[in-house]
Each structure stands twice: as C-alpha cells, then as structure tokens.
Amino acid sequence: QQRNDAFEARIEAGDFIEAKDWMPEHYRKTLVRQISQHAHSEIVGMLPEGNWITRAPSLKRKAILLAKVQDEGGHGLYLYSAAETLGTSRDQMLDALHSGRAKYSSIFNYPTLTWADIGVIGWLVDGAAIMNQVPLCRCSYGPYARAMIRICREESFHQRQGYESLLTMMRDGTEAQKALVQDAVNRWWWPSLMMFGPADKDSPNSEQSMRWGIKRLTNDELRQKFVDATVPQAELLGISLPDADLKWNAERDHYDFGAIDWNEFWRVVGGNGPCNTERLQTRVKAWDDGAWVREAALSHARKRATEAKAA
C-alpha cells in the first residue's frame, strides 16, 4: 500500500515511471495491453497500404509509400520493445494477436480499394492516430512516452505526405482522379471518426487510464479535436465530407457533426468487418510460413556456438 501510494504520488507529480520501477500489476497489464495493441496495429496496418506498393502510379509515390510502410514496421518494433520492458516477450504478444486474444485498430479491417485510399489513409487515418497519440508523448510510462515522441514525429510526416498527394490530384489531376479522392474520403471519413473509440459514456476503462496518465483526453474530446482540425483541410482540398449535419457551431466554438453508426463500429470491432478474417489470416500465414526460417536461424546459431566452444 505504501509502494502504491508512492507510485500514485509520482504519477500525480508527472514523473515518468521506468521499467525497473515498482508499479501496480493492473497498471502493468493495462500498459502491456495498450502498447501491444498499438504495436499490432502498426503491423497489421502495413497490409492495407502494402497492397498498393506494387501498383503505385509513379516511382516517387512508390518510394514514399514503401518508406512509409517501412516506418510502420519500425514503429511496431519500438512498441514491441517498449512493451517488452514490462516483462512480456514479443512472441507472447504475437501469440495473443494470432490467437485472436489481442486486438489491433479496427480501422485496418477496411480494404484499400483505390490508390486514393492511400492518400486518404495518410490524411485521415494517420491524422486521427496522431490526435490519439500526441497526448501519449506525455504518458506516465517513460519507454512508451519516448517511443511515442519518435512515432508521432514520423506520423506527422506521413500525414503531410498523404495530404500532399491528395492535393496534387485535386489541384492538377483529371476529373477521374478527383472522383477517386472524393470516393475515398466518403468511404474513410466515418471509420476515421470511429478510431477514437466508443462515446465516453460507453468507455468504462477510460477513467482509470486517465488517472494513471496512460490516457490524457477522452474519446469524445479527441474526436472533436480531430473534426475541428480536419474540416478546414477538407475545404482546402476541395472535397466534401459525407455528413449532412456537419457545420460550424459558433456557440460551442466547435464543428457539430452527425451521429456515428455505432452498430457498424461494434460489428467491425466484433470481428465482422470486411477484412478482419483476412488480415488475421495473412498475419498468421506469414508467421507460420516463416517458422522454418526462425528455426533455421536458431539452429544455425546453436551450431556455430557449439563449434566455437569446441575450437
């Protein structure tokens, strides 16, 4: 109880908790769940974008996309490392993903259907992710906070690249290209809003996480910030957002927006989105198909170690 009080006091004071520090078991568990879920999201998130690398329409865009997807893999790597500092191995976390126990961001259960989806993912999905993640740079757990600083920097860069690619198509492209962009925005807008999670009233875990400084703003607060930031960007692009109720509310000093289809949200989170099964199968297949490689690497290392000892 004394340790717990000391811990709570450090959180209160805004101290960073480090790997070697004592922490309550529930804090540790909550963090592992959150960080590994975030790591899994980066890894699964490589798939919808990776789907377009071989079809990127210019070599410059191909290079940008390839680098972006690589960055996501890199984020996965830091995040797994951050979670490992809490005593759970990467293999354990992957096993939780592959067996369906662990989640990843539900947004990646939607398919990328056209090239414009790549730009829109950069703009809206990375945009929403940043909105969620920036506060985590001040999260109470040091290794996570430091990983998030680096990740947020790179994500901002991706978001700008995504937006820029849309701007190029909307400003200089053909009518067919503009239609592509509008269509992609129509498909990704609502799922992006869902990325902030259920409404606050339906988000029971939030309070404890807020108290521990693992979460800094509520789902609805973040969602509103995102809408407020994004609407002017949409206007600059010259596309419309698929929400008839979206309008500026001078009184609230915020944009009002329409009702989210929570049925869809829960359906997709619950495993019945368009790509849930395929995404997980793809990851499991990559892992299973690679088993012989991992075994061979171990076997090689053992052989050489034995030989070195014998020599």
Added chain:
Amino acid sequence: QQRNDAFEARIEAGDFIEAKDWMPEHYRKTLVRQISQHAHSEIVGMLPEGNWITRAPSLKRKAILLAKVQDEGGHGLYLYSAAETLGTSRDQMLDALHSGRAKYSSIFNYPTLTWADIGVIGWLVDGAAIMNQVPLCRCSYGPYARAMIRICREESFHQRQGYESLLTMMRDGTEAQKALVQDAVNRWWWPSLMMFGPADKDSPNSEQSMRWGIKRLTNDELRQKFVDATVPQAELLGISLPDADLKWNAERDHYDFGAIDWNEFWRVVGGNGPCNTERLQTRVKAWDDGAWVREAALSHARKRATEAKAA
C-alpha cells in the same frame, strides 16, 4: 514368327490393327511412347496458352481461347484413352511424364510473351502439328487413327482461328499491334520448324515407324510441306518470316529455307529450354496439390459402396 508375318502382312495391306489384336511388343511400346507423348503435349500445351486466358483483350477472344484450351485437354483425354487400349494406364503415363522419363513436344518449352503469341501459336504451331498429324489419321493402329481424325478436325479449326486473329490485327489494328504480330512470328518461326524433329539423317527411329505405318512421311518432307504451305499465308498477312535465305526455288518446286539452329533444338529437347523446368514443375505441382482430391473421391466412393452393401 508366324503371327509376326501375319501382322506385317496386315500392315502391308493397309488394315487397321485393333486393341484386341496380337501385335509385336516393340510395335506396342513404340505406339504407347508416341501416343502418350502426344497426350502429354496436349496437356503441357495448355499452359502457355492458358497463361493468356485471364488477359485476353476481348470477351470474344477470351471465349475462343478458353474453348481452344479446353479442346486441347479433350485431345489429351482421347489420346490417353487410345494409349490405354495398349495396356498402359493413364496414371502410369502421367508418372512417366512427372518423373521426366516421358517427353512432350519441345515447342511448349518456349514462353508466350505477348497476346500475339496466341494467334501465332494457332497459326504456326497448330499448323505444324496438323502437318505432322494428318498422316496419322491413316496410321496402322485403329484407336490412334480414329482419335487423330477428330483431333485434326479440331486443330484445323484452331489454326484458322489463330490465323484470323492475326489477320484482324494486321488489317485493322494499330501499328503497335502489327509490331506485336511481327515480333511473335520472329520468335516462333524457327521453333515451329523444329517441331518436325531432327533432320532425316539424324532421325534413327523413323524407318521402323514408317514401315509400321505409325509414321507416313519423313521429318524433312513434312517440314518442307509446312514451309511451302506457310509462306503464302505469311505474305497474305503482310508479315515477313525471319529467314534471309527463304525463297522460291522453281527448279525444286519448293521454297528453299535457311539452316536450322540444331544446337538450340538439342539444347531445348535436352531440358535446357526457357521453360522446361517450369512446365514440368507446374504439372507436377497440379498433380501433387490434387492428390487429396483424388484420394477423397476414392474414399467417398468406397464409403458409399460399403453403405449400399450394408443396406
């Protein structure tokens, strides 16, 4: 010896030998080898053309190609049946193919690189095949001769379709399409001439086969017939054949043509052509991947037979 003399006399008289008739072991063996090789060629020949079904440039051409490749499968089926009348099972023949003991026509070890290859295969490769096969409709072994009649009829149809598709491109197509056709002809001309086999002087088995009426014309005779028939068709198409020595010889009443690169011929026949390994691997993979299906069908049949008996 007496049976042998009677057999030779029947051959001499132009009689058909039937499955139930006595025949010399060497005759049987030669026929099984020739018919199964022909069957394998039909089956392997489905691959280079099948490669373009999903990319046919019009729905009509797609339907024609799909039907053609199906016909080839059908030819394979009759020919395996004809060979089975000689006491060798289809599985035995396939095993010989898959293990590399049996051959198939070497022409299918060249890749189909553009859509024009499909037309050119119809025109030149099927054309050469027909030249080889028409005499076999009078072959001494009845089941083979009858299969060949049906096959030759369908092959002629394929050849006309192939030629017609080239004519369409050459008469009504764009410059880019005409270049496709010329390029395909450049690549397939010499391999087509090689389809008649080595020069007579290097073809030791021919004589016995001629005597038995399994073969009716020599390799060089057939090759000359093919060249004579094809040159005017090329002129009508408006393409050039890639042979500077090709010219009419009024004295011989035939076209003269340049020297065949027998090194290439023997290299490809010997297993080192562009696609030998892949073709065989593809067939073996299809067979191996299908093992569970064949086993399941047998297992199902057994189950139901047992149940019928028990009932």
Added chain:
Amino acid sequence: MTASIQPSTRDDVRYLLPLGDACLVLSHRLSEWCGHSPILEEDLALGNIALDLLGQARAVLTRAGQLDGQSFDEDQLAFLRDERHYLNPVMMELPRGDFAFTQARNLMAACWLLPLWTRLQASSDAEVAAIAAKAVKEVRYHQQHAAEWVVRLGDGSEESTRRMTTALAQLWPYVNELFATDETDAAAERSGLGPAWSTLKPEWDAAMDEVLAEARLARPADTPHVYAGRLGVHSEHMGHLLATMQSLPRAYPGGVW
C-alpha cells in the same frame, strides 16, 4: 481511348450489371484453374463452366450496354470500367483458393444463379428472357457438378472434410450479399425486369441444405457481415483481378482484336 467509362445509373442497367459482372468475374476465377486441376476431367469441367459463365456475362453486358444508351459494347463494359463501377457480389472475386473452396463457391453461385435465371425467363425484357432460357440449362449442370464435388469432398477423407468445412466457413460471410435488396431491386420488380434478389433466398437455402445434408456437413452459422459489391465496394482482390483482366485493352489504345 483507354480512359474509363461510367455506365448509366438507370435502374435497369444497375440491375443487370451485377449479374453480368458476377458471371464474368466468377468465370475469370475458374479459368485460372486451366492446366492446374487435380484431374484432367476437372480441367475440362471447370473450363466448360467458365465458358458458359463467360457467355452469360457477354449476353447480359451487351444487353446492359444497349439499355444504357451510351452505346457501350460488352468489351468496353468489361475492359474500361473501374473497380468502383464493377458491381458483382464480392464472393465471386475471392481468389480461387483450393479445390474445395472452388467447388463450394461454385455451388453457392449456381444455387443463386439457378433461381435467378429461372425467374428471369419471365422477364419483361424479351432479350433478358431469351438469355435466361439458355442460361438456366447451363447453370443446372453447374449446380449438379458442384454439388457432386461438395458431397464427395464433404463426405470423403478426413482431409477433404476439413478443407470443405473450412471453405464453407470462409465463404459464408459473403452469402448475405447475394440476398441484399435495394432500390434497384424494387424497380426491377415493379417493371417486371426481374426478381428482387432477396426473394431467391428460400430456394437457395433449400438447395444448399439438401447438398450439405447429403455431404454430411453442418451448415455454418449466419454472420452479420455486410458486403456491397453491388454498390461497387469490393475486396482488395478485385483491383488485382482487374489489373490483369484489363491490361491489354488499356495498354493498346485503339486496338482491334
């Protein structure tokens, strides 16, 4: 000249394209088996089914093009339409999978096409009725052929039962879409062009249940999945399929084939 075309949003066109596209796209997947089947007879049978479906697709697309009013022919509709204007149910575009998956899908598709073509024989559009009269015979054979394989594999070896069970489970989420109804359907019912897809469900259920019983397979539980190929929202497989299918006409502007 290789720029994409946009078909009309007329109700009759929007009703026919999903059917034509379903036939075309399933034909494409079946034709991928060519030369790769477990037995030669199946190379022929799958090729034959692919050919029938292609014929049905050509007839329907031709008719849709006539009704569209922009003089699009079957080839323009097949080769110059973008993914978002392809309206087949998503099930048809899924990769060919193993032989169990292919036969399970063929069965599901045939059990859907058979009552659809049957009713279309009475279409108020005489062209459509004539196409249906021919198609119905073909699809009856397709259904029978697929049913035989589903039974054989479902009640075959341990491995084949496992594979067939997996195939059904993988396909089941895509079934809902075959019976989803929209405004286009309502218009087709009103005009007599054809039935609402939702009305085909009882026949599909009965036909499937019969085969599954014979195959001694459990019917998978229904799922709440919502796919909308009919609105042009596809899977990630569709773009790759079209990249292949359309590559030549796109690369040879003005080509005459």
Added chain:
Amino acid sequence: MTASIQPSTRDDVRYLLPLGDACLVLSHRLSEWCGHSPILEEDLALGNIALDLLGQARAVLTRAGQLDGQSFDEDQLAFLRDERHYLNPVMMELPRGDFAFTQARNLMAACWLLPLWTRLQASSDAEVAAIAAKAVKEVRYHQQHAAEWVVRLGDGSEESTRRMTTALAQLWPYVNELFATDETDAAAERSGLGPAWSTLKPEWDAAMDEVLAEARLARPADTPHVYAGRLGVHSEHMGHLLATMQSLPRAYPGGVW
C-alpha cells in the same frame, strides 16, 4: 496518352536500361514481401533493400531518358514501356518464391551489382558515376545481408538446407545471362560508359564461392541455358508483373500523381 513508348536503340540507352530495369523489377519483387516476412526485422530489411534498388532504378532510368533524346522521364519509362522493351535479366522477374529463394536471388543480384556499380564509379558519364558512388554503398550492405541469410539457411536446419539448395538450383540457369555480352557492351567499353557484363564474372564467382563455402553448400553445376531479358525476351511472369505495376497510369490517361 497511355500508348506505349519505345526508347531509342542508342548504345548508351541500351546499356543503361537493363541495369535500371534490373533494379526496378527486383525492387518490385522484394516489395511483395511487405507484411509477409518471417520476422518483422526482415519486413524492414527487405523493404529497405527494395527502397534502395528503387532509388537506383529511378536515377538510372532518369539518366537513360536524358540520353534517349525523346524527353522520357522515369515514370514514362517505368509505366509506359511494354514487356518487350523492358531489358532486365530474367532472374530479377521470377516470382518471389520462399524466403530462401529471395535471399539466394538477393545474393546473386548483389554480387553482380556490386562489381558493376564499383566500375561504374569511373564511368565516362559523370551522372552515372555519381549514381554509382551512392549505389555501391547500398549494395555492399545488400550483399552482406543476403550472405548472412544464405549462410544461416544453408547451414541451418535440415529443411532450410534443402530449401536453400533448391533455390540455388532453380536460380542457377539464370546466371549465364548476367554475364552475357553483346554489341552494347562493346560500345560501352569503348566509350568508357561502363564495363562489359562479362568482365564481372570473376568477382561474382569469387564472392559467391566464399558465401557458399561458409554456408557449406555445393555450387550448382553451370547449365547451357540462354536467357535474353536484355533483348526484351522474358519469362511468362513478366507480363503479369507489368500488368500490376502499370495498371494505374494505363487506366488514368493524363493523371498527375
């Protein structure tokens, strides 16, 4: 606007395109691993190599386009050239295969690119020399990375040894082409643009033999195969690769990306 372009047959262009295409096509195959690697670190490493090769391809194609004299940029050369005008060695376009195949090919390609880039640092074309100076550092890392895997897998488990041995045997017939020499090479040697490919063989042999020895793998026997990607004669895989790669620019004439 989406019609295909035909590059010039100038000797310098014909010398550079095979190199640029080799990098582009191998990069394409490596990028197919994205999200499918056996370990996350390899997703990153293969992606990184793909990115380096893409950069090399862009630089070389840009330079070839300048020399060509028809003002083709890197994108026109990449997206509007038909298969028969793509000049990469066939090895680069073979499907990605398993992880052993990928690493074996990466090693072969790097052992070829390293001496090639090394000599190109002294190219009479200053642009080419500058590209080479950057590339040589990248390819040195690629070679080392692939060598480590070939050793690890070659001298790993029974299965990995079998797979690596198979991969080497499958790739070996395509090696000849990396050292085949033609008139283009002769011209490049005369002008100082770059070395004849045939002159790279001793270094390739030495580098490969060293890795194979370390991996305790036998060097496959040489074969008499003749591939001629450098003359635009490819394998059947190339058309499918290009259908995918070029699909967007072909479908969106006048598109600005």
